[in-house]
Amino acid sequence: MKKYDSLELDFHDIELAFPLSRRAFMRLMGGGLFIFFCLGNPLAAQQQPRQRRLRQNLPSDFNAFLRIGEDGRVSCFTGKIEMGQGIITSLAQILADELEVPLDSVDMVMGDTALCPWDMGTFGSMSTRFFGPPLRAAAAEARAVLIELAAEYLQTSSSQLTVEAGVIFHTSQSKKRVTYAQLTKGKRIARRLTRKAVLEKASEFTIVGVPVTRRDAEEKITGKAKFAGDIREPDMMYARIVRPPAHDAKLIRVDTSAVKKIKGAWLIEDDDLVAVLHEDPELAEEALRQIKAQWMKPLATVDETTIFDHLVKVAPEGQVVSQRGNLAEGKRISKSVVEHTYFDGYVAHAPIETHTALAKVKGDKATIWASTQTPFRLQEEAAATLGFPVEHVRVITPFVGGGFGGKTRNQQAVEAARLAKLSGKPVQVAWTRAEEFFYDTFRPAAIVKIKAGFNGSGLITLWDYGVYYAGERGASHFYNIPHHRTMAYGDGWRGTPGSHPFKTGAWRAPGNNTNTFARESHIDILAAQAGIDSLEFRLKNLKDKKMIRVLKAAARKFGWRSSKAPSGRGWGIATGIDAGTYVAHMAEVEVDKNTGNVHVKRVVCAQDMGLCINPEGAAIQIEGCITMGLGYTLSEEIHFKGGEIFDLNFDTYEIPKFSWLPKIETVIIDDKKAPPQGGGEPPIICTGGVVANAIYDAIGVRIFQLPMNPERIKQALS
Amino acid sequence: MIKTIHFMLNGQPKRLVIDRERMLLWVLRTDFGLTGAKYGCGEGLCGACSVLINNEAVRSCQLPVEEVNGKEIVTIEGLARKGRLHPLQKAFVKHDALQCGFCTPGMVLTAYSLLIKNPRPTLEQITDAMDENLCRCGSHQRIIRAIQEAIGDMKGGEML
Numbered sequence: 001m002k003k004y005d006s007l008e009l010d011f012h013d014i015e016l017a018f019p020l021s022r023r024a025f026m027r028l029m030g031g032g033l034f035i036f037f038c039l040g041n042p043l044a045a046q047q048q049p050r051q052r053r054l055r056q057n058l059p060s061d062f063n064a065f066l067r068i069g070e071d072g073r074v075s076c077f078t079g080k081i082e083m084g085q086g087i088i089t090s091l092a093q094i095l096a097d098e099l100e101v102p103l104d105s106v107d108m109v110m111g112d113t114a115l116c117p118w119d120m121g122t123f124g125s126m127s128t129r130f131f132g133p134p135l136r137a138a139a140a141e142a143r144a145v146l147i148e149l150a151a152e153y154l155q156t157s158s159s160q161l162t163v164e165a166g167v168i169f170h171t172s173q174s175k176k177r178v179t180y181a182q183l184t185k186g187k188r189i190a191r192r193l194t195r196k197a198v199l200e201k202a203s204e205f206t207i208v209g210v211p212v213t214r215r216d217a218e219e220k221i222t223g224k225a226k227f228a229g230d231i232r233e234p235d236m237m238y239a240r241i242v243r244p245p246a247h248d249a250k251l252i253r254v255d256t257s258a259v260k261k262i263k264g265a266w267l268i269e270d271d272d273l274v275a276v277l278h279e280d281p282e283l284a285e286e287a288l289r290q291i292k293a294q295w296m297k298p299l300a301t302v303d304e305t306t307i308f309d310h311l312v313k314v315a316p317e318g319q320v321v322s323q324r325g326n327l328a329e330g331k332r333i334s335k336s337v338v339e340h341t342y343f344d345g346y347v348a349h350a351p352i353e354t355h356t357a358l359a360k361v362k363g364d365k366a367t368i369w370a371s372t373q374t375p376f377r378l379q380e381e382a383a384a385t386l387g388f389p390v391e392h393v394r395v396i397t398p399f400v401g402g403g404f405g406g407k408t409r410n411q412q413a414v415e416a417a418r419l420a421k422l423s424g425k426p427v428q429v430a431w432t433r434a435e436e437f438f439y440d441t442f443r444p445a446a447i448v449k450i451k452a453g454f455n456g457s458g459l460i461t462l463w464d465y466g467v468y469y470a471g472e473r474g475a476s477h478f479y480n481i482p483h484h485r486t487m488a489y490g491d492g493w494r495g496t497p498g499s500h501p502f503k504t505g506a507w508r509a510p511g512n513n514t515n516t517f518a519r520e521s522h523i524d525i526l527a528a529q530a531g532i533d534s535l536e537f538r539l540k541n542l543k544d545k546k547m548i549r550v551l552k553a554a555a556r557k558f559g560w561r562s563s564k565a566p567s568g569r570g571w572g573i574a575t576g577i578d579a580g581t582y583v584a585h586m587a588e589v590e591v592d593k594n595t596g597n598v599h600v601k602r603v604v605c606a607q608d609m610g611l612c613i614n615p616e617g618a619a620i621q622i623e624g625c626i627t628m629g630l631g632y633t634l635s636e637e638i639h640f641k642g643g644e645i646f647d648l649n650f651d652t653y654e655i656p657k658f659s660w661l662p663k664i665e666t667v668i669i670d671d672k673k674a675p676p677q678g679g680g681e682p683p684i685i686c687t688g689g690v691v692a693n694a695i696y697d698a699i700g701v702r703i704f705q706l707p708m709n710p711e712r713i714k715q716a717l718s
Numbered sequence: 719m720i721k722t723i724h725f726m727l728n729g730q731p732k733r734l735v736i737d738r739e740r741m742l743l744w745v746l747r748t749d750f751g752l753t754g755a756k757y758g759c760g761e762g763l764c765g766a767c768s769v770l771i772n773n774e775a776v777r778s779c780q781l782p783v784e785e786v787n788g789k790e791i792v793t794i795e796g797l798a799r800k801g802r803l804h805p806l807q808k809a810f811v812k813h814d815a816l817q818c819g820f821c822t823p824g825m826v827l828t829a830y831s832l833l834i835k836n837p838r839p840t841l842e843q844i845t846d847a848m849d850e851n852l853c854r855c856g857s858h859q860r861i862i863r864a865i866q867e868a869i870g871d872m873k874g875g876e877m878l
Contacts, residue, residue, distance in 0.1 A: 664859055
C-alpha cells in the first residue's frame with residue numbers, strides 16, 4: 001500500500017495572514033512554478049450563465065491552480081471539497097497524468113477560500129466535468145513551461161525533449177536529463193493560463209482510466225482524518241441554540257434565568273438568536289435544557305397526505321420544457337391512451353455527519369472551519385452577517401462527512417460565526433440529529449401527471465407530461481415520440497411562495513429521481529398494455545444510439561430474457577440521463593405479499609459517462625447510488641404537520657442497512673473519445689422506477705407513490 | 719459527588735475525576751482529544767460513536783464514563799500498533815470500503831468486535847452484526863468484502 005505522507009496537510013491549518021496578495025501567496029508557498037488563471041478564462045467559460053452571474057464582486061487578485069514546488073511535489077488548489085465522492089483522488093489523477101508525475105507526488109488543497117480559486121460549490125456532478133478540463137489545461141501549460149526551462153537548461157530544443165515521472169530527458173541522449181524539482185529550485189515563476197493548451201491524447205493516459213485506491217483511505221481508517229467537528233482551538237466553546245418546535249413558529253417569551261445554575265455557561269441573546277455556550281458540550285446541552293421558551297406555532301394546513309393536492313392547487317403556470325408535433329394528432333393516432341399520476345414525498349439528506357462548524361473571530365477577521373459543499377458561498381454569507389469585507393473571512397473545509405446536496409446550505413456556520421463574534425471565543429456549532437432533520441432542505445414532494453398513447457405496432461404516439469415541483473432535471477424523455485409535450489410547474493426544488501411548509505433543496509440528482517420514477521413506470525405500463533416485453537418495447541421506441549447501447553449492455557450483464565409483464569419473475573428495467581451520463585438499470589425483487597416487504601435481490605447498472613477517469617471510483621459511486629436509492633424507493637419519507645417535523649432521528653426515518661443489500665453489478669462503458677460526464681448522481685435516478693417495475697412484474701400490482709413501503713404494497717394488493 | 723475512575727485507553731493507563739454523569743463519547747472527544755469516535759445521532763441508532771470496551775463494540779454516546787472504570791478502551795486511534803495497520807484497516811483500504819469516512823471508525827471497530835467473538839462469521843452473521851451501523855454513502859457491499867478478507871488474514875494468526 002502506498003503512503004501519502006504529505007496528504008495530512010491537505011486541509012492544513014497553516015496560520016496565515018489573509019487576505020493574501022499574490023506575492024504573499026507565493027512567499028508562503030515557497031518557490032516553484034505557479035500557474036494562475038484569470039476570471040473570464042477557462043473555468044468561468046465552462047460554467048452556465050446563471051452560475052456565472054453569481055460571480056459578481058469576486059476577489060480577482062489571483063487564483064492559482066497548481067504549483068510545482070522546489071521539491072518537485074505538485075500542489076493542486078481547488079475550491080471543490082471532498083465529501084466521499086472521491087475527487088481528492090480523481091482530480092489528482094487528471095493532474096498527475098497531464099503533468100506526467102507519479103500520483104503520490106500530488107497534494108490536494110481543497111475548499112480553502114484563502115488559497116484556492118473561487119468555485120461555486122461541489123454539487124451537480126460537475127467537478128470532473130467542469131473543473132477537470134481547465135485543470136488539465138493548467139497542467140499542460142505547466143508542462144510546456146517546464147519543457148522550455150529544460151531546453152534552456154540542457155541547451156537543446158524543446159522538440160527533442162520528453163517527460164516521464166517528473167523527469168525531462170532528451171529523446172536520443174538519455175543522459176541529458178533534468179527533474180522538475182531541479183528546474184523549479186530557487187525560482188518563483190508565475191504563469192497565467194491564457195492559451196488553450198494542447199492536451200494529451202487519451203491513448204497517452206497512464207493514470208487516468210486505471211483503478212486506484214482512494215488517497216484519503218488511510219487517514220479515514222485510522223481516525224486521523226479531520227472533519228469540522230474534530231478541529232480544536234484554544235478556549236473554544238460549544239454552542240447549543242434554542243430552536244422552534246415548528247418552522248415559522250414565533251418566539252413569544254423566553255425565560256433564561258435558570259441558565260446560571262450551570263457553572264461556566266454563557267448565555268448569548270441577540271435578536272432571534274438565543275444560545276448557550278460552554279467549554280463542555282454536555283454542559284452546553286444541560287444549560288440549554290434550563291431555558292424555557294414559549295412559541296406560537298402557525299396554523300398547520302398540510303401534512304404528508306394532503307400536500308399533493310395543495311401543491312397542484314398552488315402551482316404557477318407551467319413552462320414548456322420540450323415539445324414536438326401536436327398532442328391532438330397524437331391522441332387521434334393512438335390505439336390506446338393511458339393516464340396516471342405519480343407521487344413522491346419529502347426526503348431528507350441525512351448525512352451521518354450533521355452540519356458542523358467552528359468559527360473564530362479576531363478583530364475584523366474570521367476563520368471558519370465548516371462541513372460545507374459551498375465554502376465560497378459561506379464566505380460571502382458569513383461576511384454579510386458579520387459585517388466584514390468578504391476577503392476578511394476565510395473558510396477552511398476539512399473532510400465533509402457526506403453532503404448529497406444538503407450541505408450547500410450553511411446555516412450552522414453562519415450561526416457559529418455570529419456566536420464567535422458576540423462571545424469573542426472560538427465557537428463550535430454542531431447540530432444534533434434532531435436539528436439536522438429539522439433544518440434539512442428536503443427533497444421536495446412532487447407530482448407527475450402523464451397521459452401517453454401507443455399505436456397498433458407498439459410505437460408510442462403521444463406523450464403529455466407535467467411535473468409539479470420536482471423541476472426540469474430529467475423531465476424530458478428521450479424516446480422517439482412524434483407528438484409530445486413536457487411541462488414543468490413550480491420552480492424546481494426551490495419551490496414557490498406558499499408551496500412547501502419548510503425549506504426544500506437539491507437532493508442528489510435533484511428532480512431526476514422523481515421524473516425517472518414516473519417516466520419509466522409509465523413506459524412499463526404502456527409496454528404491458530401493448531403486450532410487449534419491457535426491454536423490447538423500449539428498444540423499439542428508441543433512436544438514441546447511446547441509450548440503446550447502455551440498455552443492451554445492462555441486458556447482457558443481467559441476462560434479460562423476453563417476457564410479458566407481469567411474469568412473476570420480479571424483473572424490472574429503468575433507464576435515464578443525468579449530468580450528461582446515460583444509465584440503464586435492471587433489477588430482480590422478491591415481494592412478500594403478507595408483510596408487503598420488498599427485497600431487492602439484484603441490481604445491474606450499465607453507465608456511459610464518456611471518458612472514465614477512475615473506473616473504481618465510478619463503480620463505488622454506482623454502488624453508493626443504488627444503495628442510497630433504495631431508501632427513497634422503499635422507506636424514506638418525512639412525516640409532518642405544517643412546519644412541525646415528526647421524523648427527527650433514524651428510529652422512524654429508516655435509511656438503507658446492510659440487510660437490505662442487493663447484489664450490485666456494474667458495467668462502465670468507457671468512451672475514451674467523449675469528454676468525462678457526471679458520476680456521483682446519475683446512477684441514483686433509476687432506483688425508484690426499476691424497483692416499481694420489478695414489483696409489478698412480481699405481483700402484478702402497480703405502485704404510484706414513493707416510497708413503496710409495506711403499507712402501500714399491502715394497500716395496493718387489497 | 720466527586721469520583722475518580724481508572725481505565726486503560728489505547729494501552730495507556732488513565733485517571734479521570736468526574737463530578738456528574740458524562741457520556742464516554744464526549745470524554746474521549748474533549749478531554750482526550752480522540753476525535754475518531756463520531757457523533758452521528760446521539761441515541762445509539764447509528765454506530766458512528768462505537769468504541770471497544772474490553773473488546774466489545776459499544777456505543778459511546780450512550781455509555782456513562784463511570785462504567786468503564788477498571789476496563790480497557792480501544793478507539794480507532796489505538797487499533798494500529800506501532801504504526802502498523804490492523805488487517806481489518808488494511809482490508810478497508812484495499813477494498814475502498816469507505817467514502818466520506820464518517821461512519822468508518824465505528825464500522826471497523828464493530829467488525830473487530832465481531833471477529834473477536836466469531837473468527838469465521840458467515841455472510842449472514844456479518845450482515846447481522848453490522849446491521850445497526852449506518853452508512854449513508856452506500857459503502858456496504860465493500861465493507862462486507864473487507865471484513866471477509868480480514869477473516870482470511872486470521873489464518874496467519876496475525877489478526878488479533
